Amino acid sequence: NNVEVEVEDKKLEDYDIGKPLGRGKFGRVYLARTKKEHFFVALKTLFKEQLRKDNMAHQLRREIEIQFRLQHKNILRLYDYFDDEHRIFLVLEYAPRGELYEKLKKVGRFDDMKAATYIRQMIAALKFCHENNVIHRDIKPENILLGYHGELKISDFGWSVHAPSQRRNTMCGTIDYLPPEIVLRQRYDHNVDIWCLGVLTYEFLCGRPPFESADMQTTYDHITHVKFSYPNYVSDLAKDFISKLLIFKPENRMQLIEAEKHDWIKQFAITEDDVNYRCSNCGVA
Numbered sequence: 001n002n003v004e005v006e007v008e009d010k011k012l013e014d015y016d017i018g019k020p021l022g023r024g025k026f027g028r029v030y031l032a033r034t035k036k037e038h039f040f041v042a043l044k045t046l047f048k049e050q051l052r053k054d055n056m057a058h059q060l061r062r063e064i065e066i067q068f069r070l071q072h073k074n075i076l077r078l079y080d081y082f083d084d085e086h087r088i089f090l091v092l093e094y095a096p097r098g099e100l101y102e103k104l105k106k107v108g109r110f111d112d113m114k115a116a117t118y119i120r121q122m123i124a125a126l127k128f129c130h131e132n133n134v135i136h137r138d139i140k141p142e143n144i145l146l147g148y149h150g151e152l153k154i155s156d157f158g159w160s161v162h163a164p165s166q167r168r169n170t171m172c173g174t175i176d177y178l179p180p181e182i183v184l185r186q187r188y189d190h191n192v193d194i195w196c197l198g199v200l201t202y203e204f205l206c207g208r209p210p211f212e213s214a215d216m217q218t219t220y221d222h223i224t225h226v227k228f229s230y231p232n233y234v235s236d237l238a239k240d241f242i243s244k245l246l247i248f249k250p251e252n253r254m255q256l257i258e259a260e261k262h263d264w265i266k267q268f269a270i271t272e273d274d275v276n277y278r279c280s281n282c283g284v285a
């Protein structure tokens with residue numbers, strides 16, 4: 001006899017909707033809670049009409065299939081999705097400590113310990129993406145959220161693709177993070193994320209991205225000539241780490257398995273077991 005497994009499909013009435021958390025690119029995000037389990041989520045609403053107009057339906061489908069499949073502690077989970085007549089709803093993991101971008105703007109720049117601790121988690125997330133043949137392509141502080149313990153969560157897979165690929169959609173937002181091969185519209189692979197890791201590390205330590213300038217053309221030129229300099233407060237180890245990522249030829253960039261063993265990470269990044277060890281020692285935990 002066939003046992004009917006009743007998998008209850010979640011729908012809007014299963015949630016209490018709370019305050020707006022902010023706007024993603026194509027809709028608003030609300031804090032929400034499941035009525036039954038009182039489980040907090042971030043409910044991202046996207047308007048079908050808007051998606052159709054901006055020809056972004058295929059991009060959303062890719063975001064859903066990628067984020068639904070990639071389950072890692074440093075990648076914001078997509079738990080579920082459903083739709084009604086006018087809207088599509090993504091049930092995302094709620095990151096209680098908000099956007100990393102806000103933290104960076106508030107303090108200006110991070111010291112080696114803070115920056116290396118975040119970059120070590122970013123390396124873990126990117127390694128996992130690349131092992132699953134996914135390139136994120138849009139690594140920047142705006143797309144990073146912070147979990148309950150301040151752990152890093154990359155979100156917004158709207159631009160991620162299966163490697164290797166050729167970008168089709170026009171870019172929106174900043175070009176500061178674009179690697180030369182995308183600026184020059186060449187074929188590219190997972191090494192685009194390695195370049196972005198370099199740009200992200202620089203921005204964590206300096207409070208601004210390395211190629212930033214007043215106008216786009218100058219930024220383009222700085223990127224394609226890898227033209228940037230370090231403020232004098234950047235440590236030698238950090239400079240060595242960044243300069244092995246911001247390399248023009250993708251195949252010459254340091255790979256993630258080398259990056260996680262680099263002295264800058266080894267010396268400055270705090271790992272979970274460091275935290276547990278310290279807590280167990282201070283007698284509080």
Ligand SMILES: CC(=O)NC[C@@H]1CCN(c2c(Cl)cnc3[nH]c(-c4cn(C)nc4C)nc23)C1
Pocket residue numbers: 021022023024029042044092093094095096097098099142143144145155156
């Ligand atoms: C990185 C990103 O995707 N930002 C766009 C959306 C805005 C809120 N989104 C959240 C998403 Cl998708 C998930 N969790 C979040 N937590 C917060 C948040 C928490 N605090 C205290 N403040 C905020 C803000 N926001 C979210 C994502």
